[in-house]
Amino acid sequence: MxxxxxxxxxxxxxxxxxxxxLLMIVGLLLSGKFGLDENRPGARQYSPQEAAAALDTLSRxxxxxxxxLPPSDLRILPPSALPAGxxxxxxxxxxxxxxxxxxxxxxxxxxxxxxxxxxxAVIFQPARTPAASVGRAPRSPLVQGHVLLAAARRLADQHDxxxxxxxxxxxxRLARGQQERPDLGRVRLGARLERDALDMIARDxxxxxxxxGERARKSxxxxxxxxxxxRTVSRLIEAAGAGPAGAPMLARWAADSALPVxxxxxxxxxxxxxxxxxxxxxxxxxxxARRTALDSLSRAHLPDELLSTLQSIQAxxxxxxxRRMALSVEYRIERD
Numbered sequence: 001m002x003x004x005x006x007x008x009x010x011x012x013x014x015x016x017x018x019x020x021x022l023l024m025i026v027g028l029l030l031s032g033k034f035g036l037d038e039n040r041p042g043a044r045q046y047s048p049q050e051a052a053a054a055l056d057t058l059s060r061x062x063x064x065x066x067x068x069l070p071p072s073d074l075r076i077l078p079p080s081a082l083p084a085g086x087x088x089x090x091x092x093x094x095x096x097x098x099x100x101x102x103x104x105x106x107x108x109x110x111x112x113x114x115x116x117x118x119x120x121a122v123i124f125q126p127a128r129t130p131a132a133s134v135g136r137a138p139r140s141p142l143v144q145g146h147v148l149l150a151a152a153r154r155l156a157d158q159h160d161x162x163x164x165x166x167x168x169x170x171x172x173r174l175a176r177g178q179q180e181r182p183d184l185g186r187v188r189l190g191a192r193l194e195r196d197a198l199d200m201i202a203r204d205x206x207x208x209x210x211x212x213g214e215r216a217r218k219s220x221x222x223x224x225x226x227x228x229x230x231r232t233v234s235r236l237i238e239a240a241g242a243g244p245a246g247a248p249m250l251a252r253w254a255a256d257s258a259l260p261v262x263x264x265x266x267x268x269x270x271x272x273x274x275x276x277x278x279x280x281x282x283x284x285x286x287x288x289a290r291r292t293a294l295d296s297l298s299r300a301h302l303p304d305e306l307l308s309t310l311q312s313i314q315a316x317x318x319x320x321x322x323r324r325m326a327l328s329v330e331y332r333i334e335r336d
Contacts, residue, residue, distance in 0.1 A: 044238070044332075045277050051243025054236045055250075061236075063253075066229040067184065067263045069191055070222040072176055076201065076215055077169055077208050088170060090135040091121045099138075099146040101196045103153055103203075119150030124163055141178050141186075145171045145193040149200060156207050164207065171197050182305035184234060184266035185335055191227045198223060234266065241270025242277040244287025250274075251293035255300040265309050268297060272313030276328045283321070 046054070102115025121135070138144045148171040155164035175197060178190025201208045201216035208216070240246045247270075253259065254267035271293050275281035281290075297310055319327060 045279055046239045046242035048243050048245070050239055051241075051246055051278075054239035055243070055246040058233075058236050058240055059249075061233070063233060063263060064258075064260055066233045067187075067260060069179060069187070069226050069230070070219070072172075072179075072194065073215055073219050076172070076198070076212055076219065077165055087125065088166065089123055089125050090137050091123060099143045099150070101146050101149065103149065103196070103200050115146065115150045116154055117150075118147050119152075119154040121147050122151035122167060124166075141174060142189050142193060145174050146196070148174070149196060152207075153200070156204070161207070168197060168201070168208070182261040182265055183309075184230070184262045187262050188227070188230050188234060191223060191230060195220065195223050195227060233263075237266050237270045238274070238277060241267075241274025244275070244278070244281065244290040247271045247274065247287070247290040247293035248296070251297050251300075254297060254306070255302070261303065261305055264302075264306055268306060268309050268313070271297065272310070272316075273331055275324075276331050282324050282328050285318070285321075285324070 099115060099118045100111065102109075102112040105112035105115075138147060148167050152164045152167035152171065155161075155167060172194060175190045175193035178186045178193065181187060181190070198216045198220040202213055202220050205213045207213075237250070241250060250267050250271050254264045254271065256264070259267075271290065275286050275290060281287055294310075294313065298314070302310060316323075316327065
């Protein structure tokens with residue numbers, strides 16, 4: 001085939017971006033089909049049987065209880081004071097795109113070293129510092145939290161306990177703020193971040209004191225159990241949403257004002273974005289039952305937080321094959 005003819009066939013149908021997206025989604029689907037790298041989050045997809053089984057399991061669970069987190073212990077850290085006017089500022093230039101929690105790795109391990117290096121992004125400066133010298137915090141709350149924890153560890157290693165506690169407290173405040181969001185994904189993120197902060201406090205009695213370490217160990221055990229329940233509920237909702245046949249039931253649950261808002265938000269996402277985990281819908285378009293379920297939600301009296309999620313789903317309209325492929329990749333990256 002002549003190169004010019006080949007270009008016409010490829011670019012007339014998809015264009016450069018479309019072809020790239022097609023290659024990405026084919027790789028995504030094949031990795032799931034043939035079991036390659038099946039632990040990678042982006043490889044998740046569900047069969048109709050798995051979707052139906054997940055829906056049946058959800059119908060028999062106490063969802064509000066499983067989606068609830070234990071109350072935070074506000075006494076987990078002792079009071080600490082900074083020199084008058086000092087504040088946390090960010091040096092954005094030293095940040096990596098992804099900062100996994102590294103405190104559990106032994107000294108000298110590459111993962112711990114990279115994590116501690118990221119902590120250099122957090123410094124304490126007097127309030128009079130010119131704004132031009134101050135960077136912005138990372139956009140991802142999880143990255144931001146892990147950098148704050150890295151800064152706390154660096155400061156503790158330098159025997160600067162007051163500033164270490166301030167960085168730790170900032171990470172906990174960020175975690176708890178995420179847990180109050182009307183989005184189960186953000187709630188999970190906040191719980192993960194609080195878990196990491198509690199883990200640091202529980203393992204290092206010199207960081208916050210022995211009494212606080214004991215409190216942290218008790219809180220950590222409760223939070224770990226709750227986080228596992230939260231993961232289970234999230235995965236079941238995701239799996240159930242992958243089957244269009246289950247969308248009407250998920251929509252009815254989402255419209256139930258007795259359920260927590262964050263849980264209802266996750267159910268709406270399962271109705272509106274569940275096709276992303278169903279290769280047939282990615283290829284051929286959204287199922288009729290899914291569209292009917294979305295129509296029913298548009299007639300429900302949803303609070304503003306949930307209405308915003310629904311409107312973002314409705315804004316997709318009827319995406320083309322190329323757009324469905326792109327959305328599938330984008331959503332997985334955003335939510336995983």
